[in-house]
Amino acid sequence: MADEGPRADPGPSRRHRGNDTYDNIEPLFGKLAALPEGDRARADLRGEIMRRCLPLAEHIARRFSGRGENYDDLLQVARLGLVNAVDRFDVSRGSSFLSFAVPTIMGEVRRHFRDNTWSVRVPRRVKELQLNLGPTVEILSQRLGRVPRAKEIAAELDIDVVEVTQALIAGNAYQASSLDAPATGEDSESSALPLVESLGAEEPSYGWLEDYLAIEPLLGELSERERHVLRMRFFESRTQSQIAAELGVSQMHISRILSRTLGWLRDQALRD
Missing domain, CATH: 1.10.10 (Arc Repressor Mutant, subunit A)
Structure with missing residues (x-):
């Protein structure tokens, strides 16, 4: 699950698209609480509140889509959370409905991911x-x-x-993928073969990717000079003597910078 990357979602505002609005929905809950159980007007008012808040469930379901679950299934779960929020909201506490409904609906969706996917x-x-x-x-x-x-x-x-x-x-x-499913790829001939046919050899790029993921967060903690030396040595393929000539220092000094920097990166990466 989020998942969740990602810019922060500001969440639903008090307004949504269309002619309806979440503003002033709390008074409807006050009227709902004043109606006795079994009153037909109570059922109609509850239905009206549900209708006006459906876009809230749609917004939350869309936020969780793309994580391996069908959007329609997520929408049904979010709507169930909305029903729970409407039925449990206590307007007498003075809080807004949105502040109660959003975590209630999101909790229902997260439980769905936790228990079913x-x-x-x-x-x-x-x-x-x-x-x-x-x-x-x-x-x-x-x-x-x-x-x-x-x-x-x-x-x-x-x-x-x-x-x-x-x-x-x-x-x-x-989710688990079947080894008998066709492999996906741009090559039309190889994509027709089952995934199991492509297994058996270790992809060297995976090791490079793992090294990058381990080192990348650490680079920001290096000094500008250290990053510059690493860039010239490993991305521009310069020799230590060439780097030293550009920076106006000795080759031995560059050697010490590289040794110290690489040693620190290795120790930090392995420690995490």
Whole structure:
């Protein structure tokens, strides 16, 4: 689950598209509470509130779409959450309906993901944590200006870094693909073959990608000089002597910078 990446969703405002509005919907709940059970007017008023708030369920269902679940199924779950929100809202407490309905509906959708969309059995604690990772990563990315490290996510959620790793791995258990299904790709001939036919060899790029994901968040903590030396050495393929000549220092000095910087990156990556 979020999932959740991601710009922060401001959530539904008091208004939505169309002629209806969420403004002044609380007085309708006051009228609803004043009507006795069994009164036909009560059923009609409850239906009117539901109709006006349906776009709220649609907004939340759309926010969770694209995570392996059909939008129509998510919409039904969100509408169920809306029904629960309408029936449980207590207008006498003075809070707005939106502040109560949004977490109620989102909670219903998250429970649906937690209980129904995992193809491999995963402990409930890990499922719930996995759903919290997406929003947490979004918040930290905006706060830090870079992708957060595992220990920073753990600190934000007040959990152990091992739990963060388990939740990240658990994200792969949402759906299982059949090995007999046709492989997808631009090559029309190879795409007709089952996926199992493409297995058997290790893709070297995976190792590069893993190295990049481990190192990329750490680069922001280096000094501008250290990043510049790394860029010239590994992206521009310059020799240490060429780098030293451009920076006006000795080749030995560049060697020490590279050794110190690479050693620090390695230690930090392995520690996380």
